[in-house]
Amino acid sequence: MKGMAWKFDNNINTDLIIPARYLNVSDMSELAKHCMEDADPNFIHKIKAGDIVTAGYNFGCGSSREHAPSCMKAAGISCVIAKSFARIFYRNAINVGLPILESPEAVESINEGDTLEVILERGEIHNLTQKTIYTVSPFPPFLQSIINCGGLVPYIRKKVKEDG
Amino acid sequence: MGMTITEKILASHAGKKEVKPGEFIEAKVDVVLGNDITTPVAIESFEAMGAQEVFDKEKVVIVPDHFTPNKDISSAEHCAKVRKFVREKGIKHYYEVGRMGIEHVLLPEQGLVAPGDVIIGADSHTCTYGALGAFSTGIGSTDMAAGMATGRVWIKVPESIKFIYHGKRNPWVGGKDFILYTIGKVGVEGARYQSMEISGEAIDELSMDDRFTMSNMAIEAGGKNGIIAPDQTTLDYVKGRVKRNYTCHQSDSDARYTRVIDIDVSQIRPQIAFPHSPGNTHPVDEAGHVLLDQVVIGSCTNGRIEDMRITAQILKGKQVHPYLRLIILPGSQDVVKQMIQEGIMETFIESGAAVSTPTCGACMGGHMGVLAKGEKSLSTTNRNFVGRMGHPESEIYLSGPAVAAASAIAGRIVHPKEVF
Ligand code: SF4
Numbered sequence: 001m002k003g004m005a006w007k008f009d010n011n012i013n014t015d016l017i018i019p020a021r022y023l024n025v026s027d028m029s030e031l032a033k034h035c036m037e038d039a040d041p042n043f044i045h046k047i048k049a050g051d052i053v054t055a056g057y058n059f060g061c062g063s064s065r066e067h068a069p070s071c072m073k074a075a076g077i078s079c080v081i082a083k084s085f086a087r088i089f090y091r092n093a094i095n096v097g098l099p100i101l102e103s104p105e106a107v108e109s110i111n112e113g114d115t116l117e118v119i120l121e122r123g124e125i126h127n128l129t130q131k132t133i134y135t136v137s138p139f140p141p142f143l144q145s146i147i148n149c150g151g152l153v154p155y156i157r158k159k160v161k162e163d164g
Numbered sequence: 165m166g167m168t169i170t171e172k173i174l175a176s177h178a179g180k181k182e183v184k185p186g187e188f189i190e191a192k193v194d195v196v197l198g199n200d201i202t203t204p205v206a207i208e209s210f211e212a213m214g215a216q217e218v219f220d221k222e223k224v225v226i227v228p229d230h231f232t233p234n235k236d237i238s239s240a241e242h243c244a245k246v247r248k249f250v251r252e253k254g255i256k257h258y259y260e261v262g263r264m265g266i267e268h269v270l271l272p273e274q275g276l277v278a279p280g281d282v283i284i285g286a287d288s289h290t291c292t293y294g295a296l297g298a299f300s301t302g303i304g305s306t307d308m309a310a311g312m313a314t315g316r317v318w319i320k321v322p323e324s325i326k327f328i329y330h331g332k333r334n335p336w337v338g339g340k341d342f343i344l345y346t347i348g349k350v351g352v353e354g355a356r357y358q359s360m361e362i363s364g365e366a367i368d369e370l371s372m373d374d375r376f377t378m379s380n381m382a383i384e385a386g387g388k389n390g391i392i393a394p395d396q397t398t399l400d401y402v403k404g405r406v407k408r409n410y411t412c413h414q415s416d417s418d419a420r421y422t423r424v425i426d427i428d429v430s431q432i433r434p435q436i437a438f439p440h441s442p443g444n445t446h447p448v449d450e451a452g453h454v455l456l457d458q459v460v461i462g463s464c465t466n467g468r469i470e471d472m473r474i475t476a477q478i479l480k481g482k483q484v485h486p487y488l489r490l491i492i493l494p495g496s497q498d499v500v501k502q503m504i505q506e507g508i509m510e511t512f513i514e515s516g517a518a519v520s521t522p523t524c525g526a527c528m529g530g531h532m533g534v535l536a537k538g539e540k541s542l543s544t545t546n547r548n549f550v551g552r553m554g555h556p557e558s559e560i561y562l563s564g565p566a567v568a569a570a571s572a573i574a575g576r577i578v579h580p581k582e583v584f
Contacts, residue, residue: 015549020528024239026204038551058353064288066304092304142188156213
């Protein structure tokens with residue numbers, strides 16, 4: 001995946017990613033129109049499909065709403081690179097198949113507007129603008145097995161089938 | 165090497181003698197919870213998983229509390245999906261408007277959660293039930309779907325931080341002040357991915373309502389759970405409510421902690437979290453001159469009967485400031501009933517407060533008290549994020565019920581002693 005980097009701060013919470021006031025619907029393409037609205041009202045008009053969000057520590061803190069990673073995905077964000085993720089966002093992203101990478105070093109060096117290429121299988125972040133490469137440590141095997149299945153829905157689907 | 169209470173509960177639900185921090189386990193769940201925001205998404209995942217029935221009709225709890233009584237057509241349609249699912253699957257513990265409450269006030273009150281349980285809820289404040297000595301944590305909708313389908317959840321065993329609260333607390337200081345002070349001290353990611361074990365003589369003296377308030381906000385420090393070992397106060401509370409067997413666990417004396425944090429509660433004055441972070445806390449006497457447009461008392465953090473009693477104690481015989489609206493969101497129908505019996509409702513109405521039916525409402529800017537641009541609200545809720553209660557340029561301050569009630573009278577943030 002390849003895209004332009006958008007930079008956000010530390011502690012970006014789920015109310016900034018998708019405000020609760022919109023959550024009386026759960027159509028993700030509808031919610032995508034408000035993605036990151038309270039952090040940057042113009043975000044959704046500026047981004048292109050495939051773009052990459054980078055952020056500081058504790059990205060996705062706050063509510064348990066899965067609408068946060070799902071609406072980012074629906075908005076066309078291909079991947080999030082943060083210094084760290086809040087735990088519910090982390091598991092939601094894995095469950096819904098939004099690629100996430102934890103790399104304080106990469107985030108520190110990335111400037112907004114840089115072109116990034118992420119090679120997930122190798123855990124590599126290529127900053128094509130700055131001509132640098134960062135490697136992130138692989139996911140633990142258990143999480144990798146969910147990711148390999150394509151998220152928690154297909155993972156459980158397989159189990160339900162096996163048990164049934 | 166000994167285990168913490170969290171490790172013991174997780175081990176027992178994973179069929180293991182022992183678990184270690186960092187280990188991935190699949191744990192059996194005792195309760196799976198969802199609300200009207202997260203359940204519609206979970207229903208889609210549940211169906212996509214090819215699941216037919218829920219794993220146990222008694223162990224799934226669904227409470228439509230966020231946009232109910234439905235505020236508009238979208239939220240009505242949303243809830244209709246939930247209501248249809250509940251009927252089709254024969255979910256036993258479903259709470260409709262008129263008999264419901266805010267989920268995290270309702271579940272303990274109805275005896276649906278017990279010490280030693282593993283509870284997952286598609287709401288981040290599911291950590292509230294840690295106050296009963298349960299492992300209880302927030303998860304997303306797809307996790308909720310998987311929990312409903314299989315009765316299991318994947319969990320990474322967290323490291324634990326032990327918080328020990330010593331000393332005697334000051335007047336007008338309660339569980340909310342303890343936890344706001346703690347978040348201010350460790351930061352909003354101070355306990356990220358970790359278990360917060362809350363203990364000490366000052367906690368032994370806290371009522372269950374104050375303990376729920378503390379566990380409720382573990383997530384605001386990034387915690388996975390906020391657990392308090394069961395004692396006599398816990399047992400007295402669950403007696404007559406919980407109708408099934410449960411187990412009380414305690415941490416071993418040689419359990420492993422990544423950190424031990426000592427807090428002297430005699431140093432804690434009533435706390436305020438300034439915009440826009442629950443970690444931006446200061447003692448109320450350092451708040452300065454903050455004029456308020458609205459005060460909200462209630463929510464899953466401070467919507468229990470004791471919160472209402474403290475509020476009534478301060479409001480009695482006084483009037484809400486003429487330029488300010490005081491909105492009270494009781495946590496459950498039982499709380500409302502109790503308020504009527506104790507004359508609290510009358511006190512509120514006579515003082516000029518608006519009392520709502522139980523709902524999350526204003527807490528997340530849904531309805532029943534949304535803020536305009538530039539308005540300031542003091543709230544006993546748990547989050548003061550940008551836009552949380554309405555316009556992105558409004559401001560939210562957090563406090564306990566005593567400071568909130570006093571400030572509603574004064575029209576600005578004050579220490580309760582200024583009006584009481
Ligand atoms: S009262 Fe507020 S914090 Fe609690 S469950 Fe409702 S919206 Fe969430």
